[in-house]
Amino acid sequence: MTSPAQYPIGTPGHPWGEAEVTAWRARQTRQRSYQADVLSVIEALRPRHDVVEYGRLDYQPDSYPLFAIKSRHWRSDRPSVLVTGGVHGYETSGVHGALQFVDRHASGYDGKVNWLVAPCVSPWAYERVHRWNPYAIDPNRSFRADSPAQESAALMALVAPLRDGVCLHIDLHETTDSDESEFRPALAARDGVTHVPGDIPDGFYLVGDSEDPQPEFQQAIIAAVAKVTHIAAADLDGEIIGSPVVAPGVINYPLRQLGLCAGITDARYKTTTEVYPDSPRATAEQCNAAQIAAVCAAIDYVLR
Template sequence: MTEAFYPIGTPGQPWGDAETSEWLSRQTRQRSYAVDVLSVIDRLRSRFEVVEYGRLDYAPDAYPLLAIRSRNWRDDLPCMLVTGGVHGYETSGVHGALQFVDQHAADYEGRANLLVAPCVSPWAYERVHRWNPQAIDPNRSFRADSPAPESAALMRLVAPQRDGMLMHIDLHETTDTDESEFRPALAARDGKPSEPGEIPDGFYTVGDTENPQPAFQQAVIAAVAKVTHIAPADGNGEIIGSPVVAPGVINYPLKQLGLCAGITNARYTTTTEVYPDSPRATPEQCNAAQVAAVCAAIDFALAHPA
Protein backbone atom coordinates (compact mmCIF):
# COMPACT_ATOMS: atom_id res chain seq x y z
CA MET A 1 0.00 0.00 0.00
CA THR A 2 1.31 3.43 -0.91
CA GLU A 3 1.99 5.63 2.09
CA ALA A 4 0.03 8.88 2.10
CA PHE A 5 2.31 11.83 1.34
CA TYR A 6 -0.20 14.53 2.25
CA PRO A 7 -2.87 14.52 4.99
CA ILE A 8 -5.73 15.11 2.54
CA GLY A 9 -6.89 12.77 -0.19
CA THR A 10 -6.00 9.28 -1.40
CA PRO A 11 -2.58 8.75 -3.00
CA GLY A 12 -2.91 8.42 -6.76
CA GLN A 13 -6.40 9.94 -6.89
CA PRO A 14 -7.06 13.61 -7.74
CA TRP A 15 -9.07 15.60 -5.24
CA GLY A 16 -12.80 15.97 -5.60
CA ASP A 17 -15.08 18.47 -3.90
CA ALA A 18 -14.84 16.71 -0.54
CA GLU A 19 -11.05 16.89 -0.44
CA THR A 20 -11.02 20.53 -1.56
CA SER A 21 -13.55 21.36 1.16
CA GLU A 22 -11.43 19.57 3.75
CA TRP A 23 -8.36 21.51 2.61
CA LEU A 24 -10.30 24.79 2.74
CA SER A 25 -11.50 24.05 6.27
CA ARG A 26 -7.89 23.94 7.43
CA GLN A 27 -7.02 27.41 6.13
CA THR A 28 -6.96 30.16 8.77
CA ARG A 29 -6.47 33.91 8.54
CA GLN A 30 -3.01 34.82 9.80
CA ARG A 31 -2.73 38.49 8.79
CA SER A 32 -4.88 41.34 7.54
CA TYR A 33 -5.10 42.57 3.96
CA ALA A 34 -6.92 45.67 5.22
CA VAL A 35 -4.18 46.56 7.69
CA ASP A 36 -1.13 45.52 5.68
CA VAL A 37 -2.16 46.54 2.17
CA LEU A 38 -5.30 48.68 1.95
CA SER A 39 -4.16 51.09 4.66
CA VAL A 40 -0.84 51.58 2.86
CA ILE A 41 -2.60 52.21 -0.45
CA ASP A 42 -4.85 54.74 1.28
CA ARG A 43 -1.79 56.74 2.29
CA LEU A 44 -0.67 56.81 -1.35
CA ARG A 45 -3.96 58.22 -2.70
CA SER A 46 -2.81 61.82 -2.37
CA ARG A 47 0.07 61.15 -4.77
CA PHE A 48 -1.28 58.53 -7.18
CA GLU A 49 -4.50 57.40 -8.77
CA VAL A 50 -6.00 54.32 -7.11
CA VAL A 51 -8.45 52.17 -9.06
CA GLU A 52 -10.61 49.28 -7.88
CA TYR A 53 -10.41 46.75 -10.70
CA GLY A 54 -12.46 43.97 -9.14
CA ARG A 55 -13.82 42.44 -5.98
CA LEU A 56 -13.42 38.94 -4.63
CA ASP A 57 -16.43 37.60 -2.77
CA TYR A 58 -15.28 34.66 -0.70
CA ALA A 59 -18.00 34.42 1.92
CA PRO A 60 -17.93 35.57 4.61
CA ASP A 61 -15.12 37.81 3.33
CA ALA A 62 -14.92 40.27 0.44
CA TYR A 63 -11.77 41.85 -0.92
CA PRO A 64 -11.51 44.94 -3.12
CA LEU A 65 -8.76 44.54 -5.70
CA LEU A 66 -6.81 47.78 -5.97
CA ALA A 67 -4.20 49.03 -8.41
CA ILE A 68 -2.09 52.17 -8.30
CA ARG A 69 -1.61 54.26 -11.45
CA SER A 70 0.43 57.27 -12.42
CA ARG A 71 -1.82 60.27 -11.81
CA ASN A 72 -0.75 62.05 -15.01
CA TRP A 73 -1.14 59.14 -17.40
CA ARG A 74 -0.10 60.11 -20.92
CA ASP A 75 -0.73 58.15 -24.08
CA ASP A 76 2.67 59.14 -25.49
CA LEU A 77 4.63 57.54 -22.63
CA PRO A 78 5.77 53.91 -22.34
CA CYS A 79 3.72 51.76 -19.94
CA MET A 80 5.26 49.69 -17.15
CA LEU A 81 3.37 47.02 -15.21
CA VAL A 82 4.34 45.81 -11.72
CA THR A 83 2.44 42.96 -10.08
CA GLY A 84 2.86 41.37 -6.67
CA GLY A 85 1.09 38.92 -4.42
CA VAL A 86 -0.13 36.62 -7.19
CA HIS A 87 0.89 33.99 -4.67
CA GLY A 88 -0.37 35.49 -1.45
CA TYR A 89 2.21 33.84 0.80
CA GLU A 90 5.12 35.47 -1.05
CA THR A 91 5.29 38.46 1.23
CA SER A 92 8.01 40.63 -0.27
CA GLY A 93 6.20 40.67 -3.61
CA VAL A 94 3.38 42.60 -1.96
CA HIS A 95 5.42 44.84 0.29
CA GLY A 96 8.16 45.36 -2.28
CA ALA A 97 5.60 46.64 -4.79
CA LEU A 98 4.13 49.05 -2.23
CA GLN A 99 7.59 50.17 -1.15
CA PHE A 100 8.54 50.86 -4.75
CA VAL A 101 5.49 53.07 -5.23
CA ASP A 102 6.13 54.99 -2.04
CA GLN A 103 9.86 55.51 -2.56
CA HIS A 104 10.48 55.58 -6.31
CA ALA A 105 7.35 55.80 -8.48
CA ALA A 106 7.43 59.60 -8.49
CA ASP A 107 10.91 59.44 -10.05
CA TYR A 108 9.31 58.28 -13.30
CA GLU A 109 6.75 61.07 -13.53
CA GLY A 110 6.66 62.33 -17.11
CA ARG A 111 8.85 59.46 -18.32
CA ALA A 112 6.63 56.41 -17.95
CA ASN A 113 3.10 55.39 -17.11
CA LEU A 114 3.14 53.06 -14.11
CA LEU A 115 0.46 50.51 -13.26
CA VAL A 116 1.04 48.59 -10.02
CA ALA A 117 -1.20 45.78 -8.71
CA PRO A 118 0.51 45.03 -5.39
CA CYS A 119 -1.65 42.20 -4.04
CA VAL A 120 -3.39 40.16 -6.72
CA SER A 121 -4.49 37.41 -4.29
CA PRO A 122 -5.61 38.98 -0.99
CA TRP A 123 -7.43 35.89 0.34
CA ALA A 124 -4.23 33.91 -0.04
CA TYR A 125 -2.21 36.80 1.40
CA GLU A 126 -4.22 36.63 4.62
CA ARG A 127 -3.86 32.85 4.84
CA VAL A 128 -0.20 32.76 3.75
CA HIS A 129 -1.05 30.38 0.94
CA ARG A 130 -0.35 29.79 -2.72
CA TRP A 131 -3.87 28.91 -3.87
CA ASN A 132 -7.25 30.59 -3.80
CA PRO A 133 -10.22 29.03 -1.90
CA GLN A 134 -10.93 26.62 -4.77
CA ALA A 135 -7.39 25.20 -4.43
CA ILE A 136 -6.53 26.87 -7.76
CA ASP A 137 -3.10 28.41 -8.35
CA PRO A 138 -3.70 31.87 -9.83
CA ASN A 139 -0.25 31.82 -11.38
CA ARG A 140 -1.17 28.94 -13.64
CA SER A 141 -4.51 30.52 -14.54
CA PHE A 142 -3.75 33.61 -16.63
CA ARG A 143 -5.61 32.46 -19.74
CA ALA A 144 -8.96 32.91 -21.44
CA ASP A 145 -11.88 31.72 -19.31
CA SER A 146 -9.62 31.65 -16.26
CA PRO A 147 -10.96 29.56 -13.38
CA ALA A 148 -9.33 31.96 -10.90
CA PRO A 149 -11.20 35.25 -10.36
CA GLU A 150 -7.95 36.86 -9.17
CA SER A 151 -6.34 36.16 -12.52
CA ALA A 152 -9.38 37.11 -14.57
CA ALA A 153 -9.70 40.47 -12.80
CA LEU A 154 -6.07 41.37 -13.41
CA MET A 155 -6.33 40.43 -17.08
CA ARG A 156 -9.36 42.71 -17.45
CA LEU A 157 -7.43 45.55 -15.82
CA VAL A 158 -4.45 45.13 -18.10
CA ALA A 159 -6.37 44.43 -21.32
CA PRO A 160 -6.38 48.06 -22.63
CA GLN A 161 -2.56 48.17 -22.40
CA ARG A 162 -1.90 44.54 -23.34
CA ASP A 163 -0.24 45.39 -26.65
CA GLY A 164 1.15 48.76 -25.56
CA MET A 165 2.96 47.63 -22.41
CA LEU A 166 6.74 47.93 -22.65
CA MET A 167 7.71 46.12 -19.44
CA HIS A 168 6.08 43.80 -16.92
CA ILE A 169 7.80 42.61 -13.76
CA ASP A 170 5.98 40.11 -11.53
CA LEU A 171 7.29 39.88 -7.96
CA HIS A 172 7.53 36.45 -6.33
CA GLU A 173 9.42 34.45 -3.70
CA THR A 174 10.70 30.89 -3.55
CA THR A 175 10.35 29.65 0.02
CA ASP A 176 11.19 26.56 2.04
CA THR A 177 7.44 25.91 2.29
CA ASP A 178 7.41 25.37 -1.47
CA GLU A 179 9.08 22.07 -0.72
CA SER A 180 7.50 21.25 2.64
CA GLU A 181 3.88 22.21 1.88
CA PHE A 182 2.98 23.51 -1.55
CA ARG A 183 4.59 20.94 -3.85
CA PRO A 184 3.26 18.00 -1.78
CA ALA A 185 -0.19 19.64 -1.74
CA LEU A 186 -0.08 20.09 -5.51
CA ALA A 187 0.88 16.46 -6.04
CA ALA A 188 -1.92 15.32 -3.72
CA ARG A 189 -4.49 17.57 -5.40
CA ASP A 190 -3.60 16.21 -8.82
CA GLY A 191 -3.23 12.56 -7.73
CA LYS A 192 0.45 12.43 -8.64
CA PRO A 193 3.53 11.28 -6.71
CA SER A 194 5.37 13.96 -4.78
CA GLU A 195 8.84 14.47 -6.26
CA PRO A 196 11.39 16.01 -3.88
CA GLY A 197 13.17 19.09 -5.15
CA GLU A 198 15.80 21.60 -4.09
CA ILE A 199 15.16 25.15 -2.91
CA PRO A 200 17.76 27.60 -4.31
CA ASP A 201 19.48 29.87 -1.81
CA GLY A 202 19.22 33.33 -3.29
CA PHE A 203 17.50 35.61 -5.79
CA TYR A 204 16.85 34.60 -9.40
CA THR A 205 14.65 35.67 -12.30
CA VAL A 206 12.46 33.77 -14.72
CA GLY A 207 12.51 35.09 -18.26
CA ASP A 208 10.33 34.08 -21.20
CA THR A 209 11.49 31.13 -23.29
CA GLU A 210 9.86 32.75 -26.34
CA ASN A 211 11.32 36.21 -25.64
CA PRO A 212 14.19 35.84 -23.15
CA GLN A 213 15.77 39.32 -23.36
CA PRO A 214 19.04 38.26 -21.65
CA ALA A 215 20.47 41.77 -21.27
CA PHE A 216 17.31 42.87 -19.49
CA GLN A 217 17.43 39.89 -17.13
CA GLN A 218 21.08 40.54 -16.34
CA ALA A 219 20.39 44.21 -15.59
CA VAL A 220 17.86 43.12 -12.97
CA ILE A 221 20.27 40.55 -11.51
CA ALA A 222 23.11 43.10 -11.33
CA ALA A 223 20.93 45.57 -9.43
CA VAL A 224 19.66 43.00 -6.96
CA ALA A 225 23.17 41.62 -6.34
CA LYS A 226 23.92 44.90 -4.54
CA VAL A 227 21.11 44.12 -2.08
CA THR A 228 21.05 40.34 -1.61
CA HIS A 229 22.84 37.27 -2.95
CA ILE A 230 22.04 35.61 -6.28
CA ALA A 231 21.07 31.95 -6.36
CA PRO A 232 23.75 29.61 -7.72
CA ALA A 233 22.97 26.73 -10.04
CA ASP A 234 22.61 23.33 -8.44
CA GLY A 235 24.79 20.34 -9.26
CA ASN A 236 22.88 19.81 -12.48
CA GLY A 237 23.36 23.39 -13.65
CA GLU A 238 19.71 24.12 -12.89
CA ILE A 239 17.46 26.18 -10.63
CA ILE A 240 14.15 24.50 -9.66
CA GLY A 241 14.62 22.00 -12.47
CA SER A 242 15.31 24.48 -15.27
CA PRO A 243 18.67 25.12 -16.94
CA VAL A 244 20.47 28.24 -15.77
CA VAL A 245 21.01 30.32 -18.93
CA ALA A 246 23.00 33.08 -17.20
CA PRO A 247 23.89 33.75 -13.55
CA GLY A 248 20.61 33.77 -11.63
CA VAL A 249 18.40 33.41 -14.74
CA ILE A 250 16.13 30.62 -15.97
CA ASN A 251 13.39 30.72 -18.61
CA TYR A 252 9.81 29.42 -18.73
CA PRO A 253 7.23 29.55 -21.56
CA LEU A 254 5.19 32.20 -19.77
CA LYS A 255 2.04 32.30 -21.88
CA GLN A 256 1.88 28.53 -22.37
CA LEU A 257 1.97 27.97 -18.61
CA GLY A 258 -0.60 30.67 -17.86
CA LEU A 259 1.86 32.70 -15.79
CA CYS A 260 1.21 36.28 -14.76
CA ALA A 261 4.32 37.62 -16.48
CA GLY A 262 2.83 36.49 -19.81
CA ILE A 263 -0.41 38.49 -19.67
CA THR A 264 0.83 41.30 -21.92
CA ASN A 265 2.82 41.44 -25.14
CA ALA A 266 5.49 43.54 -23.43
CA ARG A 267 8.98 43.52 -24.93
CA TYR A 268 10.50 43.05 -21.48
CA THR A 269 9.04 40.54 -19.00
CA THR A 270 10.44 38.85 -15.93
CA THR A 271 9.39 37.10 -12.75
CA THR A 272 11.51 37.78 -9.68
CA GLU A 273 12.16 35.09 -7.09
CA VAL A 274 13.45 36.23 -3.71
CA TYR A 275 14.52 33.68 -1.07
CA PRO A 276 13.22 34.94 2.31
CA ASP A 277 14.21 31.83 4.29
CA SER A 278 17.92 32.31 3.73
CA PRO A 279 19.96 32.96 6.89
CA ARG A 280 21.70 35.60 4.80
CA ALA A 281 18.58 37.68 4.07
CA THR A 282 16.21 39.73 6.26
CA PRO A 283 12.62 40.68 5.39
CA GLU A 284 13.88 44.22 4.81
CA GLN A 285 16.48 42.94 2.36
CA CYS A 286 13.86 40.93 0.52
CA ASN A 287 11.63 43.98 0.11
CA ALA A 288 14.63 46.05 -0.97
CA ALA A 289 15.61 43.39 -3.50
CA GLN A 290 12.16 43.60 -5.09
CA VAL A 291 12.39 47.39 -5.20
CA ALA A 292 15.83 47.24 -6.80
CA ALA A 293 14.53 44.77 -9.37
CA VAL A 294 11.58 47.00 -10.29
CA CYS A 295 13.74 50.10 -10.66
CA ALA A 296 16.33 48.26 -12.74
CA ALA A 297 13.64 46.78 -14.99
CA ILE A 298 12.03 50.15 -15.65
CA ASP A 299 15.37 51.88 -16.15
CA PHE A 300 16.51 49.27 -18.67
CA ALA A 301 13.24 49.42 -20.57
CA LEU A 302 13.39 53.21 -20.75
CA ALA A 303 16.97 53.04 -22.02
CA HIS A 304 16.15 50.36 -24.62
CA PRO A 305 12.57 51.04 -25.79
CA ALA A 306 13.03 49.24 -29.12
Protein backbone atom coordinates in the same frame (compact mmCIF):
# COMPACT_ATOMS: atom_id res chain seq x y z
CA MET B 1 16.21 7.23 1.92
CA THR B 2 13.03 8.17 3.76
CA SER B 3 9.84 8.23 1.71
CA PRO B 4 7.99 11.56 1.80
CA ALA B 5 5.02 11.59 4.16
CA GLN B 6 1.61 11.31 2.58
CA TYR B 7 -0.25 14.60 2.37
CA PRO B 8 -3.07 14.58 4.97
CA ILE B 9 -5.84 15.17 2.43
CA GLY B 10 -6.90 12.88 -0.38
CA THR B 11 -6.11 9.35 -1.53
CA PRO B 12 -2.78 8.70 -3.26
CA GLY B 13 -3.22 8.40 -7.01
CA HIS B 14 -6.65 10.07 -7.05
CA PRO B 15 -7.14 13.78 -7.87
CA TRP B 16 -9.13 15.82 -5.39
CA GLY B 17 -12.84 16.31 -5.75
CA GLU B 18 -15.07 18.83 -4.03
CA ALA B 19 -14.90 17.04 -0.67
CA GLU B 20 -11.11 17.16 -0.60
CA VAL B 21 -11.03 20.83 -1.61
CA THR B 22 -13.52 21.60 1.15
CA ALA B 23 -11.39 19.72 3.67
CA TRP B 24 -8.28 21.57 2.51
CA ARG B 25 -10.04 24.94 2.75
CA ALA B 26 -11.18 24.18 6.30
CA ARG B 27 -7.51 23.88 7.31
CA GLN B 28 -6.67 27.39 6.14
CA THR B 29 -6.79 30.08 8.83
CA ARG B 30 -6.40 33.85 8.62
CA GLN B 31 -2.93 34.78 9.86
CA ARG B 32 -2.67 38.45 8.84
CA SER B 33 -4.84 41.32 7.65
CA TYR B 34 -5.19 42.53 4.07
CA GLN B 35 -6.94 45.61 5.42
CA ALA B 36 -4.13 46.53 7.83
CA ASP B 37 -1.16 45.52 5.70
CA VAL B 38 -2.28 46.50 2.20
CA LEU B 39 -5.46 48.57 2.00
CA SER B 40 -4.36 51.04 4.66
CA VAL B 41 -1.07 51.59 2.82
CA ILE B 42 -2.88 52.12 -0.49
CA GLU B 43 -5.20 54.62 1.18
CA ALA B 44 -2.19 56.60 2.40
CA LEU B 45 -0.86 56.74 -1.19
CA ARG B 46 -4.04 58.31 -2.62
CA PRO B 47 -2.92 61.94 -2.18
CA ARG B 48 0.08 61.33 -4.46
CA HIS B 49 -1.14 58.77 -6.97
CA ASP B 50 -4.30 57.54 -8.65
CA VAL B 51 -5.94 54.46 -7.15
CA VAL B 52 -8.40 52.30 -9.10
CA GLU B 53 -10.60 49.47 -7.84
CA TYR B 54 -10.55 46.83 -10.55
CA GLY B 55 -12.62 44.08 -8.98
CA ARG B 56 -13.87 42.38 -5.86
CA LEU B 57 -13.48 38.82 -4.65
CA ASP B 58 -16.53 37.49 -2.85
CA TYR B 59 -15.39 34.48 -0.87
CA GLN B 60 -18.12 34.20 1.75
CA PRO B 61 -18.07 35.33 4.45
CA ASP B 62 -15.20 37.51 3.23
CA SER B 63 -15.09 40.13 0.49
CA TYR B 64 -11.89 41.61 -0.89
CA PRO B 65 -11.71 44.76 -3.03
CA LEU B 66 -8.87 44.67 -5.55
CA PHE B 67 -6.87 47.86 -6.05
CA ALA B 68 -4.17 49.07 -8.39
CA ILE B 69 -2.13 52.25 -8.10
CA LYS B 70 -1.15 54.22 -11.17
CA SER B 71 0.71 57.30 -12.25
CA ARG B 72 -1.26 60.45 -12.81
CA HIS B 73 -1.41 62.22 -16.18
CA TRP B 74 -1.20 58.97 -18.18
CA ARG B 75 -0.11 59.69 -21.77
CA SER B 76 -0.17 57.36 -24.73
CA ASP B 77 3.17 58.63 -26.05
CA ARG B 78 5.05 57.36 -22.99
CA PRO B 79 6.18 53.78 -22.40
CA SER B 80 3.91 51.92 -19.98
CA VAL B 81 5.14 49.70 -17.14
CA LEU B 82 3.19 47.03 -15.24
CA VAL B 83 4.26 45.78 -11.80
CA THR B 84 2.36 42.94 -10.12
CA GLY B 85 2.78 41.42 -6.67
CA GLY B 86 1.01 38.94 -4.45
CA VAL B 87 -0.20 36.68 -7.25
CA HIS B 88 0.80 34.02 -4.74
CA GLY B 89 -0.46 35.54 -1.52
CA TYR B 90 2.11 33.92 0.74
CA GLU B 91 5.02 35.55 -1.10
CA THR B 92 5.27 38.52 1.22
CA SER B 93 8.01 40.64 -0.29
CA GLY B 94 6.18 40.73 -3.61
CA VAL B 95 3.33 42.60 -1.93
CA HIS B 96 5.38 44.86 0.31
CA GLY B 97 8.10 45.42 -2.26
CA ALA B 98 5.49 46.64 -4.74
CA LEU B 99 3.94 48.99 -2.17
CA GLN B 100 7.32 50.31 -1.08
CA PHE B 101 8.31 50.92 -4.69
CA VAL B 102 5.23 53.12 -5.12
CA ASP B 103 5.84 54.94 -1.85
CA ARG B 104 9.56 55.57 -2.29
CA HIS B 105 10.38 55.53 -5.99
CA ALA B 106 7.39 55.70 -8.33
CA SER B 107 7.16 59.50 -8.31
CA GLY B 108 10.65 59.65 -9.74
CA TYR B 109 9.37 58.01 -12.91
CA ASP B 110 6.39 60.32 -13.37
CA GLY B 111 6.65 62.06 -16.71
CA LYS B 112 9.01 59.35 -18.00
CA VAL B 113 6.77 56.29 -18.02
CA ASN B 114 3.18 55.44 -17.28
CA TRP B 115 3.23 52.96 -14.42
CA LEU B 116 0.55 50.66 -13.03
CA VAL B 117 1.09 48.60 -9.87
CA ALA B 118 -1.25 45.82 -8.68
CA PRO B 119 0.40 45.02 -5.33
CA CYS B 120 -1.75 42.18 -3.98
CA VAL B 121 -3.50 40.16 -6.66
CA SER B 122 -4.56 37.38 -4.24
CA PRO B 123 -5.71 38.87 -0.91
CA TRP B 124 -7.49 35.73 0.38
CA ALA B 125 -4.22 33.82 0.00
CA TYR B 126 -2.25 36.76 1.44
CA GLU B 127 -4.23 36.55 4.67
CA ARG B 128 -3.84 32.78 4.88
CA VAL B 129 -0.19 32.73 3.76
CA HIS B 130 -0.98 30.34 0.95
CA ARG B 131 -0.38 29.87 -2.74
CA TRP B 132 -3.89 28.98 -3.87
CA ASN B 133 -7.29 30.64 -3.78
CA PRO B 134 -10.17 29.08 -1.76
CA TYR B 135 -10.88 26.56 -4.51
CA ALA B 136 -7.32 25.17 -4.45
CA ILE B 137 -6.59 26.92 -7.75
CA ASP B 138 -3.19 28.47 -8.38
CA PRO B 139 -3.78 31.94 -9.89
CA ASN B 140 -0.32 31.87 -11.42
CA ARG B 141 -1.23 28.98 -13.65
CA SER B 142 -4.57 30.53 -14.57
CA PHE B 143 -3.85 33.61 -16.68
CA ARG B 144 -5.73 32.50 -19.76
CA ALA B 145 -9.10 32.95 -21.43
CA ASP B 146 -11.99 31.74 -19.29
CA SER B 147 -9.72 31.65 -16.27
CA PRO B 148 -10.99 29.53 -13.37
CA ALA B 149 -9.39 31.97 -10.90
CA GLN B 150 -11.24 35.20 -10.13
CA GLU B 151 -7.94 36.83 -9.18
CA SER B 152 -6.41 36.16 -12.58
CA ALA B 153 -9.53 37.13 -14.53
CA ALA B 154 -9.82 40.45 -12.69
CA LEU B 155 -6.20 41.40 -13.36
CA MET B 156 -6.46 40.45 -17.03
CA ALA B 157 -9.56 42.62 -17.37
CA LEU B 158 -7.70 45.55 -15.80
CA VAL B 159 -4.74 45.16 -18.13
CA ALA B 160 -6.67 44.35 -21.34
CA PRO B 161 -7.12 47.97 -22.53
CA LEU B 162 -3.40 48.62 -21.95
CA ARG B 163 -2.03 45.30 -23.13
CA ASP B 164 -0.61 46.40 -26.48
CA GLY B 165 1.02 49.50 -24.99
CA VAL B 166 2.88 47.83 -22.12
CA CYS B 167 6.62 47.64 -22.79
CA LEU B 168 7.63 46.15 -19.42
CA HIS B 169 5.96 43.75 -16.99
CA ILE B 170 7.75 42.63 -13.84
CA ASP B 171 5.95 40.14 -11.59
CA LEU B 172 7.24 39.90 -8.01
CA HIS B 173 7.49 36.45 -6.39
CA GLU B 174 9.33 34.41 -3.77
CA THR B 175 10.58 30.83 -3.57
CA THR B 176 10.28 29.62 0.03
CA ASP B 177 11.09 26.58 2.12
CA SER B 178 7.33 26.04 2.42
CA ASP B 179 7.25 25.37 -1.32
CA GLU B 180 8.85 22.04 -0.54
CA SER B 181 7.30 21.38 2.87
CA GLU B 182 3.70 22.27 1.96
CA PHE B 183 2.87 23.57 -1.50
CA ARG B 184 4.50 21.03 -3.78
CA PRO B 185 3.20 18.08 -1.71
CA ALA B 186 -0.27 19.68 -1.72
CA LEU B 187 -0.09 20.13 -5.49
CA ALA B 188 0.84 16.49 -6.01
CA ALA B 189 -1.97 15.36 -3.71
CA ARG B 190 -4.49 17.62 -5.44
CA ASP B 191 -3.55 16.27 -8.85
CA GLY B 192 -3.30 12.64 -7.77
CA VAL B 193 0.38 12.26 -8.62
CA THR B 194 3.48 11.35 -6.64
CA HIS B 195 5.42 14.16 -5.04
CA VAL B 196 9.08 14.11 -6.02
CA PRO B 197 11.13 16.10 -3.49
CA GLY B 198 13.25 18.90 -4.88
CA ASP B 199 15.65 21.60 -3.76
CA ILE B 200 15.02 25.21 -2.80
CA PRO B 201 17.63 27.58 -4.28
CA ASP B 202 19.36 29.89 -1.82
CA GLY B 203 19.15 33.36 -3.30
CA PHE B 204 17.46 35.62 -5.80
CA TYR B 205 16.79 34.55 -9.38
CA LEU B 206 14.69 35.55 -12.39
CA VAL B 207 12.37 33.68 -14.71
CA GLY B 208 12.46 35.12 -18.22
CA ASP B 209 10.32 34.24 -21.22
CA SER B 210 11.71 31.38 -23.29
CA GLU B 211 9.84 32.79 -26.30
CA ASP B 212 11.66 36.15 -26.00
CA PRO B 213 14.28 35.91 -23.23
CA GLN B 214 15.91 39.38 -23.48
CA PRO B 215 19.17 38.30 -21.75
CA GLU B 216 20.69 41.78 -21.42
CA PHE B 217 17.55 43.03 -19.68
CA GLN B 218 17.60 40.08 -17.26
CA GLN B 219 21.27 40.61 -16.44
CA ALA B 220 20.74 44.32 -15.78
CA ILE B 221 18.24 43.34 -13.07
CA ILE B 222 20.55 40.67 -11.64
CA ALA B 223 23.40 43.18 -11.42
CA ALA B 224 21.24 45.65 -9.50
CA VAL B 225 19.82 43.06 -7.09
CA ALA B 226 23.28 41.61 -6.40
CA LYS B 227 24.07 44.88 -4.58
CA VAL B 228 21.20 44.14 -2.18
CA THR B 229 21.16 40.35 -1.70
CA HIS B 230 22.87 37.26 -3.03
CA ILE B 231 22.03 35.59 -6.33
CA ALA B 232 21.06 31.91 -6.44
CA ALA B 233 23.67 29.55 -7.84
CA ALA B 234 22.95 26.67 -10.18
CA ASP B 235 22.76 23.19 -8.65
CA LEU B 236 25.08 20.33 -9.62
CA ASP B 237 23.02 19.76 -12.77
CA GLY B 238 23.35 23.39 -13.83
CA GLU B 239 19.72 24.06 -12.98
CA ILE B 240 17.48 26.08 -10.69
CA ILE B 241 14.21 24.35 -9.69
CA GLY B 242 14.66 21.89 -12.54
CA SER B 243 15.29 24.41 -15.34
CA PRO B 244 18.64 25.10 -17.02
CA VAL B 245 20.43 28.24 -15.86
CA VAL B 246 20.95 30.31 -19.01
CA ALA B 247 22.94 33.08 -17.30
CA PRO B 248 23.82 33.83 -13.65
CA GLY B 249 20.56 33.82 -11.73
CA VAL B 250 18.31 33.40 -14.78
CA ILE B 251 16.09 30.58 -16.03
CA ASN B 252 13.36 30.74 -18.68
CA TYR B 253 9.79 29.45 -18.90
CA PRO B 254 7.22 29.66 -21.70
CA LEU B 255 5.25 32.26 -19.75
CA ARG B 256 2.07 32.44 -21.78
CA GLN B 257 1.86 28.71 -22.44
CA LEU B 258 1.98 28.03 -18.68
CA GLY B 259 -0.65 30.66 -17.87
CA LEU B 260 1.80 32.74 -15.83
CA CYS B 261 1.11 36.32 -14.82
CA ALA B 262 4.20 37.69 -16.54
CA GLY B 263 2.78 36.54 -19.88
CA ILE B 264 -0.45 38.57 -19.84
CA THR B 265 0.82 41.43 -22.02
CA ASP B 266 2.74 41.74 -25.25
CA ALA B 267 5.53 43.57 -23.44
CA ARG B 268 8.95 43.24 -25.00
CA TYR B 269 10.53 43.11 -21.54
CA LYS B 270 9.02 40.72 -19.02
CA THR B 271 10.34 38.81 -16.06
CA THR B 272 9.37 37.15 -12.80
CA THR B 273 11.46 37.78 -9.71
CA GLU B 274 12.08 35.06 -7.14
CA VAL B 275 13.39 36.11 -3.72
CA TYR B 276 14.41 33.60 -1.04
CA PRO B 277 13.15 34.93 2.33
CA ASP B 278 14.17 31.84 4.33
CA SER B 279 17.88 32.26 3.65
CA PRO B 280 20.07 32.82 6.72
CA ARG B 281 21.81 35.40 4.56
CA ALA B 282 18.75 37.60 3.96
CA THR B 283 16.31 39.59 6.09
CA ALA B 284 12.74 40.59 5.32
CA GLU B 285 13.98 44.12 4.68
CA GLN B 286 16.55 42.83 2.19
CA CYS B 287 13.88 40.84 0.39
CA ASN B 288 11.70 43.94 0.01
CA ALA B 289 14.75 45.91 -1.10
CA ALA B 290 15.61 43.25 -3.68
CA GLN B 291 12.13 43.52 -5.20
CA ILE B 292 12.41 47.31 -5.32
CA ALA B 293 15.88 47.13 -6.87
CA ALA B 294 14.56 44.75 -9.52
CA VAL B 295 11.66 47.06 -10.43
CA CYS B 296 13.85 50.16 -10.60
CA ALA B 297 16.53 48.39 -12.65
CA ALA B 298 13.91 47.07 -15.07
CA ILE B 299 12.41 50.52 -15.63
CA ASP B 300 15.84 52.13 -15.90
CA TYR B 301 16.80 49.60 -18.56
CA VAL B 302 13.71 50.42 -20.61
CA LEU B 303 14.45 54.14 -20.34
CA ARG B 304 18.12 53.76 -21.22
